[in-house]
Amino acid sequence: MNLAYRDIRHNLLRFVLTNFGLSLLLGIVIVITGVYGGLIDDALRQARAANADLWVVEAGTNGPFAEASRIPGDTRELVSRIYGVERAGSVTYQSVQTELNGKPLRLFLIGFELGRPGGPRKLSAGREILRDHYEMIVDRSAGPTLGQEVPLGTRGHKFTVVGLMRSEVTSSGDPVAYITLRDAQALQFELAPPAERREVARGGPLQTNNQINAVIAKVSPYVPIKEVAAALARWKHLTTLTQDQQETLLSKFVIEKVRKQQLLIMVLLVIVSAVIIALIVYTMTMDKMRSIATLKFIGAPDRTIIGLIVQQALSMGIFSYFTGLVLVLIFQPYFPRRLVLDPESIAVVFAITVVVCLAASTLGIRVALKVDPAEALAAAG
């Protein structure tokens, strides 16, 4: 006879309501786990999206994501000539603020050379950029539809959305947009008409806009990447990073602080959950004191009492966990940040929930085992 199940069935409404509250708390733990996973994934996605083997950036910098890097636009031609480099492409990265559908929109713009490495990986709708100017591919989370025009730059050039991507955002949650390298360079260096007139009046030479942030190189599968990196390293005005180094920079340094913050919030939430579960189990046990005393009086062994409490604590944790998970999965599309809930992290949160429930039930067990069977003889309250 499963006493835990009978007790839950007897107090079903209270069990459901308690668990619903707990499921919201565990849901938040799952959300934070998802945000944490999303943060790392988004950061790495930027680097992985380029599908690069090597990153050539400004000398002495950890660009282009960790810090600013600016190199001449013809660097790609130099890199292409190195033995082992199969393909190379210039890229620029910049954040822009614009307006779409009457709402402010922040985009992370990537300029790339058509037909070269550095472009978007996979489209979920629309087509590739075919024209040299004023076409863009953007992540769905930005909100535009195919064919919609997005104003960019100081002169408000209208870029037509020709393709849409899914789950391409930066570590700070900004949607990624791809435009041609020329357009990106123009946006970076183009001045507003009054500012340009002032520059001309000063007589100073206009700054060349043929600058890029990095060159992405794809190495032949028959040549060791390290060998090509060593060859590139001989140029003192450039720094070469492998894909692994770039990913390490992103995950360990660029998002390190945010990562630690997320981890701290997650740990705090787990502690809060543990305390709340412990208090619920304790209260549930206190409510059953007389029944527990009666059970002990009629000869129930300690394992029956322990089983009753542990099973209820586990039922509560497991029920709340899965309710929380379902709620998170239902509302996931409406979160302002991308959540990445891979099976491993979901399993880890589940394991933590089980451990927390077991640990929390010790308080109730302690109280229950101390109950004197003689309390069953006390007058009914």
Added chain:
Amino acid sequence: MMTEANRQAIVRVERLCKHFGQGSTRVDALRDIHMEVYPGQVVGLMGPSGSGKTTLLNCIACILVPSSGRITLDGEVVYDDRWLRSDLRRLRLEKIGFIFQYPNLLPFLDGSDNVAVVLDLAGFGAAAAQARAVELLDYLEVGHRKHALPAQLSGGEAQRVAIARALANRPRIILADEPTAPLDSERARIVMDLLRKVAIEQSAAIICVTHDEMILDRFDHIFRLRDGGLEIEMAAATVPAAL
């Protein structure tokens, strides 16, 4: 017919003492108690509040460890040094049935489950436990309430379910702490007749704490306690009405 002289007592209490506290705060709850209860006997334990009735019942029920003295239950001497808590628990489960003053039913189990839980703890199969529970409830005329939760039972019905629970394991010793307190006089007499029937059918010894003078004639013996000591032991027929 067997006499008390040639029968073995199921419950034998010898020179039993129980005190609480030490020094100036010491309270002697039981002093040098001696009593014997034989198979088929229904004995009453009477006395004013604080006389030690419940303490004695708890000692016999293996709930309270005596300070000194000896208790023998169905041939097993309890509370010598070799007894573990689990042994006492087993003894309670196998040999003792307890009827509380209030039914003390588990609120989350229905009538039949409240009875079957004892058998379940004793290792009976679910079907056998349920069959025995239903049989007992029918015997106590509450079979029709077997699916009702304790909160849905009347006081009398709940007490009969509690009695069924105490009888479930066919115990040789039944301890009852004012079992008729929540019942009217008619129902109280029925319950006492039932206990006597069980005592005879199961060769069980029944010890019943009571204040109810209306049921004194249902006892074979009355033990009267005062200030922790056994004041008098007498056959029920000789008990004066004023007692």
